[in-house]
Amino acid sequence: MARPAPVPASLTLEGPMLTRACVDALAAQLDARDLAGGPVVVDCRSVHDVDPAGLCALLDLAQARDTTRCVLVALTPALLRSALEVGLARWFAICRDADAAHELLQNGHAAACGP
């Protein structure tokens, strides 16, 4: 019998500005939950502006950890644009909303398993 897919943890990237502190808080949330590579859905809907230091910290976070099972959802236009410009999709899977992310992660869709 197939083992059920683990339920993705839901985290939030606090806004309204993506700063280094926001990214540090996200990293702390990841650490606190001891996610051990389990699926994570990060809601980005409150991030309406991007600070270079925050974007740099997010890139560093992505490169320092295994984020292949980490899905960013509900990106605002400002964050979406920066995500495209710096290529965040190389490290994070990006979905339109949490429902799409949950469905993908739980169904084990090939496209969801990694960016």
Added chain:
Amino acid sequence: MWAVIFEAADDLGAGLRDIAGRPLLIRQLQWLRDNHVAPVVVEVSDGPHAARLAALLLGGGEPLLEGCIVLPSAAPLGLAGAAARAGAPRGEPLLGLASDLLVSGALPAPCREGRYRVDAPPGFAGARCEFSVTSGRAAPASARQHAGWGLRIESHATAHALSCAVLDGRAPDVLVHAAQVRPGVWLSRGARAAAAAQLRAPVLIGPGARVLAGATVGPQTILGGRALVERGARVARASVAEDTWVGEGANLYEVRVEGARVESLADGEQRLEADPLLLRARRTAGTAPGARVLALLLVCLLALPWSLSALLQRARGRPVATRRRLQGQLLWFGALGSRLDCVPALLDVARGRRDLLGPTDPGLLDELAGLAELRLAAFDLTPALARSPNPDTRRRMWCWYALHRSPGLALRLAWRGLLGRLGG
């Protein structure tokens, strides 16, 4: 019905190719809108084209893009992957269109599931291509014939050939956003051609573009928005990208030109045109007057210590500064090996040849060519912009800065860098 424009796996960024004055992606969105297909998911895979597509999709100003769902991906996901990530409803019909495929003509009503084969427009020998309508996220087995034409825009040469067909009236379903002043001669809004300039059909002069007296433009030529063709220049069977300046005496034939970059339409070979007197980007904003004055003041302030160091360097038989050509500009680079090396760069700033603040990396310039105007600056903001030990992070942040550079951002970073230094 939802639609997904997914990246063609072997042809990233195809949606940026110009079809008679508008990007292919906008043409695709127009076709979908004409057929009442909404919402539309647009996949953008990571690559050098992503920043340009981001500017097009999220820069505002294009009504067709309202309601589009932009989906970044690391590599092309295909129809099923992109639809799943965009949250397209399962079990409902979904139109899948590759990013390099332009289709015309009305969809049947009701639009039944199946693979739709489309023939190339008259005069094009391209292979038959297809799009699909499916509710199962997998390509359906049944195949139908679509009433309109379709063409895979696999290169700039194909895009140029189709653009000329559009101007000639051989592909009437594609709208030209310009006025036809003579058969095959199209002038966009704000475009001006001197009375003594020759325009040979088919030709499209883009919005705000200018053709000066004595220049010859056409046949089979597309001038992008705000392009400028100087006196005596000849442009034929060519595509000139927006904001490109074609200098006096330049002779362009069967090429695509973007700033100083030239690509042959015959074989796709690319090269960087070295002579800025013949070709360059018009969008060189130049150094701000305030920055030039400030640079001059700093040069005056540092002149004495720099002169003393330069004399010592000379006495050792070593060069004080070297001159290199970068992005068509001859720039000075200090060779003292100290912080006073900024003085020659400041002289360039005072001359208006480079900026005062910004990240500096010659390697990056090659990568960014065609993406954004990033010129070497006198003072490097990298420590404030990308305080990261990871070179890949720094490179990506430089790209980001190049796309977002503004006096306000530069000052903010300079202030942050200064505070960082004071704080140790």
